[in-house]
Amino acid sequence: MARYHRHEAREWAREHLRGVANVVIPTMTSDFKRLNEKAIRHDVETTIGHGFAGALACSEVAVTPDEYEQFTRVMVEQANGRIFVVHQAVFNTLEDNIEAVKRAEAAGAELVLLGYPPFFYPQSYEDVYNYTRALCDATNLAVMLFPIPTWGFSRLHPSDLPIPLLRRLIDDCPNVVAIKAEGGMPHIMSAIEVHRAFHKEVVISLPIEWEYIPLSQIIPIQFCGTNFSAYYGSALPKIFNLVQEGKFDEATQWFYRLDAARKAFNSVPQGGNGLINRVMWKYESWLQGYNGGPLRHPTARLYSRDMAALRRGQEASGLNPTSDPDEAFFVGRNPE
Template sequence: MPEYKKSEAREWAWEKMKGVANVIIPTFTQDLSNLNERAIRHDVRKEIEYGFWGTLLVAETATTMREYLQFADWAADEAKGRLRLIHHASFNTLEENIKAVKEAEARGAQLVLLSYPANFYAQSAEDVYKYTAAFCAATNLGIILFPVPLWGFERIHPAGMPPELIVRMVEEIPNIIAVKAEGGMPTIGGFVETFKRLADKVLVTMPLESDGLPLAMIVKMQFMGTSNFEYYGPMIPRIFALVQEGKWQDAMALYWQIHPGRIANIAANSIAGTNFIHRMLWKYQGWLSGFNGGPLRQPTMRLVDSQMRALRQGLERSRLQVGEEPDREFFTGRNPA
């Protein structure tokens, strides 16, 4: 159950959402027939060890709803309140997403990252509003609104979600508590306009650490997430904490230390032509820094040697600890089952 009443969601967010939220990608058994409980619990412990405030329980990896809810059960049991769990509303239809969020809420999720189904072809801002309002009405959880060039809404507005639509949804839907403002990416225009319009009403965050960390030094940003911060081990929570303490020079020294890894990360994570995040690549990034790794079901984007070499070398040039296991062991993982 949530830590707050629905009517108190924004107040809770201002008080409690302070830190960095990462992701956990579920791991399967070697025969891909079930989830791997030991691997999932390992990753939850690693999140806590590295200082993350919360984590997204990723749903875009060919899990059934039953499996996803088992994933949430194990994560909640292992976290025991030490890590806030963010439900990923990324199922096939509005009806399925409503069913999933109700179950996730009962299992201990504290927030929701709202996605839009691949078959949802919005033709107007009103279509996006109706979907969002219907979903938000069905849960007591606080919602992270996610304008990003993944949904195909650029047919409606060059930024994807029109800025006026974002304002309307925040004003009219009380359990929207944050905006993960990536509209107009790769520019920061969507973040800047959203911040100027709404930063006094809800949390506005830039989850890409390359932009988010410097921006947090010049505007109020108490929360950053969700993204593949696990690539850098504990460094992003550490740098973000320095920013919050006003130690911007110390923060920038570490920012530049990990810049070789950042460049490798940006180069590897192109979504051009797919409009889908490379979850296997993200899982490999985490494996380099101590997370479980391990197999994913098809369909999944493929991970090849050139990508793995570049990402490993990026961490090495950033003077970060990198696992010495050969890359072939990523596909087995640290806790095979």
Template sequence: MSQYTRLEAREWARENLHGLANVVIPSFSQDLTKLNEKGIRHDVRRCMELGFTGTLLVAETATTLEEYNQFTKWAVDEAKGKLTIIHHAAFNTLEENIQAVQAAEEAGAALVLLSYPANFYPKDSQEIYQYTKAFAESTNLGIVLFPVPLWGFERLHPAAIDPKIIRQLLDDVPNIVAIKAEGGMPLIAGFTECYQLFNDEVIVTTPLEKDAFALGNLVPIQWMGTSNYEMYGDVLPKLFNLMKEGRVEEVYEQYWKLQPARSTIGKFMASSDGAGLVNRMLWKYASWLTGFNGGPLRQPTMKVNSTHMTAIRQALIKSGIEVSNDDDCQFFLGRYQD
């Protein structure tokens, strides 16, 4: 059950959301017929070992509602209250998303990242408001609002979600606790506008480390998430602490060391922008290099090939990240097989 009520959600978030929230992509058995409990529990432990304060349980990997609920239960049990478990509201319809979030709340998830279904094609911004409000009213959990080009809302407003609609939602929906502000990407105005307008009421953040660690030297950033920060091992949690301590020169020194990996992986991600999807296989491979389980993903999935793998491995090494020496073929098996 939720640790707070809808009316207490923003206060809870201010007190409890700090540091970085990465992602855990579910692990599957080799025949892909079921979840891999050992691999999932290993990944949750690895998040804590690396210094993350929360993790998103990725839903865009062809899991059923029942499987995703089991995924949540294992993650909550393994975290034992030491990690904020974040539900990914990324299922097919509003009805499915309501069913999934209510199960996640019961299982012990503490927060929700709100996505919008691929078939959701609002005729105006009020339909975005209505969908978001209906979802929020179905749960006590705090919600991270997520303006980002992935939803295709730019035909309604260049910032993905019109700031006037965000204003209306914050006034009417008390359990919106944070804004993951990527509207208008690659411009940073989506973040800066939300920060200036709304940060006194809810936590406004950018998950893009390329922006956050520069902006965070200018304005306070309480919490960052969610993204595949684990590809850098424990570097970003440590860098976040340096930023909070105001050690600006050290932040920039480490920031620039990461440029080989940042630019290489960014290039591969940009090549898939037109699909409106995140290449979770690529993310999973990069995390495997830094000690996560790895293993196969179900169809449909974007692919990671030998060109990707060689380039990512070498870029991480060049950035000073310690990576596995295992042959890339081992990634498709995973560290814990089921």
């Protein structure tokens, strides 16, 4: 259960949403019939060892509601308070998401990343408000709103979740504690507008590392997540600390050092049509010591040309990827 009351959620967030949060993707056993708990625990420990403050329990994979609840419980148990666990609220319907968030709360998650189902097709922002309000009202957990083009709301407004809507939600939902500001990507106007409008009330996250590192040197940003930064190993948490200490020249040198890895990351298919290629993210983190291993079908596939590009990018940036052969990824470090 959350370690705060609903009316204390914003105070909790201001204190605890500091640092960088990555994404943990559940691993299946070799027969694809159940979760590999040992692999999940390995990924939580690696997350902690790399200096992350929190981790998203990824739900956008082929797992059942029972398996997702188990996944969340295992992450929370292994973390044991050393990092916070984030529930990814992207299931099929509002009713499914209300059930899932209640399960996540019971399992010990402390933050909700609120998304929208693929077949939610609002006719107006009043529909978006009603959906979001219903989900926020259904949980005592802190909620992070998430403007991003993924939801298809750009047809309603270029910022995806415009300021008047966010204003209503912040005023009406005391457990809205943060905004993951990716609205209007690839442009940063919406992120800057959201920060300007709301940073005194809720935590503003800039999760994209190539935006976070420069912008955090001119505006205060206490949280960067959830994101793909396991690809960089411990680098982004280190950069976050440098920025917090005002060591901007060192942080900038890290930005340039990561350039080869960043370009490699952006050269391969990270997803499309609103769905992230989670097997690609799994491989990217495996290069830095995470478990790797099976994901249940249907899933995207992983090809040698992309693995080669990602490995070369890490090598060129001095990130020392694993020397294990790529075929070992498909088995994972803790096979069951």
